[in-house]
Amino acid sequence: MSTNRPGSMSRREFVVGSAVAGIGMTIARAAAEPVDEPQAWFDRPMRWAQLTLVENDPGRYDRGFWLDYFRRTHADAACLSAGGVVAYYPTAIPLHHRSAWMGDGDPFGDLLEGCRALGMVVIARTDPHAAHQDVYDAHPDWIAVDADGHRRRHWASPELWVTCALGPYNFEFMTQVHREIATRYAVDGIFGNRWSGSGMCYCEHCQRNFQIASGLALPRTTDPRDPARRAYLAWHEQRLFDVWRLWDREIRAIRPHARFIANAGGGALSPLDMKTVGELSDILFADRQARQGLMPLWANGKNAKEYRAALGSKPIGGIFSVGIEEPYRWKDSVQTEAELRAWVAEGTANGLRPWFTKFSGTLHDRRWLARVERIYAWHHRVEPYLRNERPLARVALVYSQQTATFYGADRARAKVEDHTLGFYHALVEARVPFEMVHDRLLDPERLRAFKLLILPNIACLSNQQCDQLRRFVQDGGGLVATFETSLYDERGDHRADFGLADLFGARFGGRVEGPMQNSYLRLERDPAGPAHPLLDGLDDAPRIINGVWRVEAAATGALASRPLTLIPSYPDLPMEMVYPRVERTDAPQVFLREIGRGRVAYFPWDIDRVFWEVMSADHGRLLANAVQWAANEERPVTVSGPGLVDVTIWRQKQSLTVHLVNLTNPMMIKGPLRELLPLGPQRVRVKLPAGTKPSKVTLLVAELAPHADESSGYLEVTVPSILDHEVVAIDLS
Numbered sequence: 001m002s003t004n005r006p007g008s009m010s011r012r013e014f015v016v017g018s019a020v021a022g023i024g025m026t027i028a029r030a031a032a033e034p035v036d037e038p039q040a041w042f043d044r045p046m047r048w049a050q051l052t053l054v055e056n057d058p059g060r061y062d063r064g065f066w067l068d069y070f071r072r073t074h075a076d077a078a079c080l081s082a083g084g085v086v087a088y089y090p091t092a093i094p095l096h097h098r099s100a101w102m103g104d105g106d107p108f109g110d111l112l113e114g115c116r117a118l119g120m121v122v123i124a125r126t127d128p129h130a131a132h133q134d135v136y137d138a139h140p141d142w143i144a145v146d147a148d149g150h151r152r153r154h155w156a157s158p159e160l161w162v163t164c165a166l167g168p169y170n171f172e173f174m175t176q177v178h179r180e181i182a183t184r185y186a187v188d189g190i191f192g193n194r195w196s197g198s199g200m201c202y203c204e205h206c207q208r209n210f211q212i213a214s215g216l217a218l219p220r221t222t223d224p225r226d227p228a229r230r231a232y233l234a235w236h237e238q239r240l241f242d243v244w245r246l247w248d249r250e251i252r253a254i255r256p257h258a259r260f261i262a263n264a265g266g267g268a269l270s271p272l273d274m275k276t277v278g279e280l281s282d283i284l285f286a287d288r289q290a291r292q293g294l295m296p297l298w299a300n301g302k303n304a305k306e307y308r309a310a311l312g313s314k315p316i317g318g319i320f321s322v323g324i325e326e327p328y329r330w331k332d333s334v335q336t337e338a339e340l341r342a343w344v345a346e347g348t349a350n351g352l353r354p355w356f357t358k359f360s361g362t363l364h365d366r367r368w369l370a371r372v373e374r375i376y377a378w379h380h381r382v383e384p385y386l387r388n389e390r391p392l393a394r395v396a397l398v399y400s401q402q403t404a405t406f407y408g409a410d411r412a413r414a415k416v417e418d419h420t421l422g423f424y425h426a427l428v429e430a431r432v433p434f435e436m437v438h439d440r441l442l443d444p445e446r447l448r449a450f451k452l453l454i455l456p457n458i459a460c461l462s463n464q465q466c467d468q469l470r471r472f473v474q475d476g477g478g479l480v481a482t483f484e485t486s487l488y489d490e491r492g493d494h495r496a497d498f499g500l501a502d503l504f505g506a507r508f509g510g511r512v513e514g515p516m517q518n519s520y521l522r523l524e525r526d527p528a529g530p531a532h533p534l535l536d537g538l539d540d541a542p543r544i545i546n547g548v549w550r551v552e553a554a555a556t557g558a559l560a561s562r563p564l565t566l567i568p569s570y571p572d573l574p575m576e577m578v579y580p581r582v583e584r585t586d587a588p589q590v591f592l593r594e595i596g597r598g599r600v601a602y603f604p605w606d607i608d609r610v611f612w613e614v615m616s617a618d619h620g621r622l623l624a625n626a627v628q629w630a631a632n633e634e635r636p637v638t639v640s641g642p643g644l645v646d647v648t649i650w651r652q653k654q655s656l657t658v659h660l661v662n663l664t665n666p667m668m669i670k671g672p673l674r675e676l677l678p679l680g681p682q683r684v685r686v687k688l689p690a691g692t693k694p695s696k697v698t699l700l701v702a703e704l705a706p707h708a709d710e711s712s713g714y715l716e717v718t719v720p721s722i723l724d725h726e727v728v729a730i731d732l733s
């Protein structure tokens with residue numbers, strides 16, 4: 001690349017530089033040999049293409065068109081339909097249903113060969129969740145059984161049956177299928193879709209195997225306090241990891257570089273332990289294909305962070321649908337370009353490698369093709385700047401599957417996930433770059449990169465986890481925690497006091513109050529001195545609204561300050577009765593402590609959850625201020641300007657990037673977007689890594705080189721405008 005100084009590169013030079021990089025890619029692709037070398041392939045693909053054939057595609061769909069589309073989109077890896085409910089190759093396995101349209105052909109093999117000629121990585125897709133009538137007739141015990149003892153017909157295709165994921169259908173039949181695919185075809189892996197079952201199964205195998213494992217009958221309740229339910233949760237997870245390991249082992253025995261890649265993973269609400277998922281996976285894909293309902297745009301970035309918390313620097317693909325993903329499942333629909341671009345930009349900014357998925361090789365609506373091609377073309381052009389080595393965020397939001405399972409249970413979305421969503425949104429709004437951290441991965445090595453951990457109602461924490469957090473603070477880290485954090489142990493049993501009482505400087509008062517109507521917080525300021533930084537931006541507010549649930553908590557020692565105190569709930573009707581009965585209390589509603597170099601802020605109420613529900617700007621301000629105060633350092637990047645922008649910061653081998661995703665839109669909360677509206681100028685101030693000098697600054701979307709000011713270890717540029725996404729790329733020498 002050129003050695004231009006910051007600010008001096010023209011748009012034309014940049015384009016020429018990109019073209020040279022493009023030629024290198026073309027040469028690399030020209031090799032038509034199968035990419036079957038023993039070394040790891042996982043990190044190579046940057047753009048994925050998935051074509052899921054429908055049963056009547058063979059003989060109808062245009063293979064040449066698809067291969068040409070893969071080439072035009074610079075897709076360097078493909079996921080292709082192979083087997084499971086329908087086989088797209090001439091399988092020899094009895095009951096493995098061949099597409100009725102394929103005749104003597106081999107649609108999977110033909111596509112694979114075409115992709116290999118393009119130099120693409122190829123993984124085969126199987127889907128074992130449904131089976132045909134002949135499977136039912138030959139092996140009725142392979143079919144899933146509901147709680148009433150009935151074998152389950154498929155809910156969407158009633159001529160099919162739902163299979164049991166934990167019995168011989170997966171362990172024996174699908175193992176044969178996976179072996180056959182890996183033996184006959186030079187695949188790099190097998191991607192298992194819907195491999196983990198479709199709800200609880202009461203078949204004879206599940207009954208017997210659970211009885212042998214636990215001595216108990218299968219539970220009829222979802223209450224995690226029920227001993228059978230507890231045992232079931234552990235057994236169910238173990239069975240799924242067993243079948244995952246089995247398939248992976250069998251595939252590797254045939255092709256050592258290939259893997260079984262499970263469609264699995266997610267955040268606090270996902271059923272399989274993400275720590276184990278991360279250990280089992282060399283590569284993984286986040287299958288959140290698009291927004292639905294009230295999902296915010298940043299949900300795609302959140303997905304990336306949740307997976308990265310478990311996988312570290314291993315590659316993570318972001319599966320996105322070209323169609324609308326509402327419960328009515330219009331699988332042949334097409335989204336607007338604005339919506340597609342914004343969704344993929346959020347994934348890219350947060351480290352996902354895009355993977356478009358299209359079901360049906362015969363297209364009923366072609367409008368998405370050019371849209372995805374434009375997104376992929378840009379991605380390909382700036383690829384070196386998207387090969388991230390690590391994020392540079394200093395703040396991390398903790399998520400906890402054990403809290404969702406044992407404390408949240410049937411209400412985990414409201415009791416657990418809504419706290420996370422609220423804090424997540426507050427961080428995005430405050431433009432804080434941040435990561436997520438899994439609560440079973442709190443070892444010092446993992447936490448070294450972070451200055452601040454956020455515990456959004458992480459209710460269930462073991463003594464060991466509390467010790468890890470204690471050590472983090474002793475080493476100078478900060479904590480912000482809310483509501484019932486650490487009030488339960490890892491199995492959901494209530495503790496007598498907070499596990500983190502010493503860090504909070506608060507003890508449990510014995511009661512949780514709520515839902516509270518019409519309660520407030522008094523903002524207390526020392527008339528003699530400056531207000532506490534927690535109240536920044538709330539200078540003219542004497543009081544603000546309280547949350548809805550609060551933990552009664554009392555200080556264990558003298559408080560240096562108590563900027564928020566409780567104004568208890570008072571009647572909200574009849575209107576004549578609406579006056580505070582108690583104007584002022586000394587009950588602190590935030591506990592602020594300094595422990596050595598570490599700082600801790602504990603809100604004994606549901607500020608994050610209520611922020612998600614109500615979105616009071618005052619609550620957002622408090623959360624942002626608490627993060628700033630407890631982190632107690634300048635951020636690695638500060639972005640000032642109008643609008644709502646998701647900010648991420650990354651290090652590559654020779655460069656540093658700051659991604660800015662424009663989430664400002666009249667429909668920013670409830671999609672889908674109709675139009676992208678450009679944001680006004682943003683001033684970006686970036687901390688340069690120690691010992692580096694910037695050699696060039698580029699805006700990768702605008703394709704121009706802005707003027708850059710450098711002083712005392714920081715670099716400042718102005719981004720004139722952001723439509724959907726901008727990347728400030730700083731080459732380092």
Ligand SMILES: [Zn+2]
Nearest residue numbers: 164201203206
């Ligand atoms: Zn079963």
